[in-house]
Amino acid sequence: MFLLDFTYISYIITIIIFFVFAKNNRNTGSLIVIVYTCYSLINDIVIEKKLLNSIGIDSTFLMSIFTIVEFTFLFYYLSHILANKKIKAFLFVSTFIFFIVAFVNIYKNFVQNSLSLDTIPIAVSSIILIIGSIAYFFEQIQTPEVSFIYSKPSFWVVVGIMIYFSGTFFLFLQYENLSDTDKKTFWIINMFCLILKNIFFSISFILKPENQQISNVDDYYLNKLE
Amino acid sequence: MLLLQVNTSGANVSLVLFFGTIGMLALTIGLIVFIIFHQRKVIRYQMTLQKMEQEQQKMLLNASIRLQEEERQRIAADLHDDAGPLLATARLYLNENLVNLDKTTQLQSIYNAKQIIDDTIQLIRNISHSLMPPTLKNFGLESAVNDQFQKISSSGIINASCRFHDYKERLQTDNELIVFRVIQELINNILKHSNASFIHLTQNTNGNKFYIRMHHDGKGITQADFERMNKSAAGLGLKNIQSRLKVLHGRIFFEKDASQTYYKVTIELNREDNQ
Numbered sequence: 001m002f003l004l005d006f007t008y009i010s011y012i013i014t015i016i017i018f019f020v021f022a023k024n025n026r027n028t029g030s031l032i033v034i035v036y037t038c039y040s041l042i043n044d045i046v047i048e049k050k051l052l053n054s055i056g057i058d059s060t061f062l063m064s065i066f067t068i069v070e071f072t073f074l075f076y077y078l079s080h081i082l083a084n085k086k087i088k089a090f091l092f093v094s095t096f097i098f099f100i101v102a103f104v105n106i107y108k109n110f111v112q113n114s115l116s117l118d119t120i121p122i123a124v125s126s127i128i129l130i131i132g133s134i135a136y137f138f139e140q141i142q143t144p145e146v147s148f149i150y151s152k153p154s155f156w157v158v159v160g161i162m163i164y165f166s167g168t169f170f171l172f173l174q175y176e177n178l179s180d181t182d183k184k185t186f187w188i189i190n191m192f193c194l195i196l197k198n199i200f201f202s203i204s205f206i207l208k209p210e211n212q213q214i215s216n217v218d219d220y221y222l223n224k225l226e
Numbered sequence: 227m228l229l230l231q232v233n234t235s236g237a238n239v240s241l242v243l244f245f246g247t248i249g250m251l252a253l254t255i256g257l258i259v260f261i262i263f264h265q266r267k268v269i270r271y272q273m274t275l276q277k278m279e280q281e282q283q284k285m286l287l288n289a290s291i292r293l294q295e296e297e298r299q300r301i302a303a304d305l306h307d308d309a310g311p312l313l314a315t316a317r318l319y320l321n322e323n324l325v326n327l328d329k330t331t332q333l334q335s336i337y338n339a340k341q342i343i344d345d346t347i348q349l350i351r352n353i354s355h356s357l358m359p360p361t362l363k364n365f366g367l368e369s370a371v372n373d374q375f376q377k378i379s380s381s382g383i384i385n386a387s388c389r390f391h392d393y394k395e396r397l398q399t400d401n402e403l404i405v406f407r408v409i410q411e412l413i414n415n416i417l418k419h420s421n422a423s424f425i426h427l428t429q430n431t432n433g434n435k436f437y438i439r440m441h442h443d444g445k446g447i448t449q450a451d452f453e454r455m456n457k458s459a460a461g462l463g464l465k466n467i468q469s470r471l472k473v474l475h476g477r478i479f480f481e482k483d484a485s486q487t488y489y490k491v492t493i494e495l496n497r498e499d500n501q
Contacts, residue, residue, distance in 0.1 A: 137261045141268075149265045159258055166254040170246030177239045186240075189247055 004048070007191045010198035011041040017202045024153075027209050029080055033157055033201055036073040040066075040194075064109065064118045068102050071095075071125040074161055078132040081154045083143075087135040094128040122172040126165040133162040153204035160200030167193035282457070286472065289465030301353060308349050316342040359406070367402040368393045371409060371427065378413065378425070386413075388427035397436070397495075404470050405438065405493070408478075411463050412440055412491055420444025420489070431497065438493040446489025452480045475499050 018025055018034045025034070043066045046052055047059040075095055079088050102121040109116065136158050140149050149155050171189050178186060319339035324332055362370035368390040378386040396402065409427070416422055422444025430437045447455070455461030456468055471478055476495040483490055 134257070137257065141261065141264060148269065150262060162254050162258070163251070166250035167247055169250055170243045174239050174243045174246075178243070182240055186243060 003188060003191045003195075007194050007198075008041070008045070010195045011037060011044075014198045014202045014205070015041070018205045021205050024208050025205055029077060029154060029157070030205060030209075032073055032077045032080070033204065036070065036077075037198070037201060039069060039073070060109070060117065061106075064102070064106050064121070067118055067121050067125060068099070071098060071102075071121075071129070074129050075132070077157065078129065078136065078161075081158075082132070082136060082139060084135070084139055087132075087139070091128065091132055091135075094131070098124050098128055117172065117175050119172055119176055123169065126169045126172070129161055129165050130169075133158045133165075147210075151207065152210050153207045154210065156200045156204035156207070160197040160204070163200065164193045164197040167196070285456075285459075286465055286469040289462050290469045292462060293466050301357075304349070304353050309346050312342050312346045312349065316346070358403070362402060362406055363399070366393075366396045367406055368429070370402075370406055374410070374413070375425075375427065378417075384417065384422060385424040386426075387424075388429075390429040392431045393429055395497075397497075401474055401495075404474055405495070408467050408470050408493060409438065409440075411467050415463055416440075416442050416444060416446075420446055434497050436495040436497045440491045441483070441488045443488055446482070446491075447480050448482055449480050452478070 014037050015034065018030070018037075025031070043062060047062055050059060052062065053059070075091065079091055082088055082091070098121065101124050102118070105118045105121050109118070136154070140155070168190050171186055175183065175186075316339045319335040319342070324335055327335070359370050359373070361373045371388050371390075375386040375388045378384060397405065413425065416425055420442055422442035424441075424443055426441045428439050430439070452464060455464050467478060471493065474495055476493060479490075479492045479494070481490050481492075482488070
């Protein structure tokens with residue numbers, strides 16, 4: 001329970017940091033991340049408190065919708081920061097596959113009136129987003145830039161995405177095979193990864209956007225000297 | 227992985243989940259750490275390169291300043307040691323006492339003064355020509371180089387010849403002067419250090435490239451020697467060549483002929499940049 005509270009606190013801190021450093025965050029990338037964070041927080045609260053059960057909306061359905069919305073936000077973010085057209089094209093094709101899988105899964109759940117977690121769409125979305133994140137790092141290595149990679153907000157967002165999805169990949173994949181006790185035990189992984197993700201997002205909000213940074217190593221060291 | 231999902235028992239599922247998560251996180255963290263350290267390494271390498279380039283630039287600048295100073299000292303010495311005494315002597319012939327002398331002595335003095343003034347004019351012309359060869363200014367690089375080679379050849383010490391194959395379109399005047407100075411510096415080095423019995427210069431073009439090649443049979447240098455000397459404090463003339471060619475975005479290559487008999491120097495320029 002303590003970890004769950006801590007997860008909510010981490011969400012709130014991330015949102016507060018966004019507004020405190022609002023000057024640094026007037027860009028599309030940061031806006032996508034904050035909208036996604038707010039949506040995740042609201043979704044988690046609604047599911048945990050079962051707020052919509054009274055009007056007949058099940059939490060499993062909300063989770064299926066969340067998977068699609070989450071993927072859409074993060075896919076849009078990755079395609080926004082990636083420059084390589086081939087990688088972008090690959091991501092678009094993968095997205096198409098993801099949406100087919102996700103909607104088939106919702107339809108199947110609806111037809112079978114099943115209440116199982118959408119493990120397959122989550123696994124597909126995780127794989128696509130992890131590949132997108134690796135492609136981002138690959139692109140950063142390829143481009144001969146003089147600014148340090150960890151001085152970029154996009155780097156921390158991608159680190160957050162990667163840590164969260166690689167950390168929870170096996171959890172969601174095996175979730176339906178776990179016993180109820182194990183589900184509770186292993187859900188800690190999800191909360192732990194969420195906290196880490198929020199910390200990395202917070203770091204990205206604190207940093208100045210890429211176009212306002214020192215673009216030259218000489219200037220960087222000169223500024224350090226001053 | 228999906229097969230695992232179907233076939234594993236409860237305990238195995240927990241194991242797969244535990245080790246799978248640990249493995250994925252370890253891989254992710256490993257990748258991130260690798261990216262960070264790799265990028266730091268690349269930046270450090272770039273900085274070292276930048277620093278080396280700055281040092282090279284500084285050396286070239288120093289060489290160019292020193293050469294300029296040497297040139298000024300040479301002109302000052304020429305004017306002070308040659309033109310100064312000549313004009314002073316002319317002034318002696320034309321002193322105030324001249325009016326009191328007899329007519330024959332007066333005429334002799336005026337004649338001597340005229341001779342000295344003519345010598346001074348010639349001296350100043352020579353200095354002026356060494357600063358800016360009139361042939362180069364009026365007739366272009368080809369004529370100036372031909373002129374220079376004829377002078378060297380007529381000295382009888384060395385056999386010098388040159389041939390321009392494709393020089394219908396002249397380079398810009400300023401750039402011709404720079405190329406001419408580079409050729410002069412190279413000839414000077416060959417005459418001073420190589421003990422060559424001949425120098426042969428050819429000019430060619432290939433597409434957008436403009437080439438000047440010089441062959442000689444003396445003791446020359448290779449590209450490695452050139453680069454080494456460029457980085458050291460020695461080789462002022464070579465640094466000067468390098469800095470002049472940098473202005474033209476040109477390159478120079480020193481090599482030994484395949485037959486190991488001749489040394490070859492090639493100057494390469496972009497025609498579009500310099501015409």
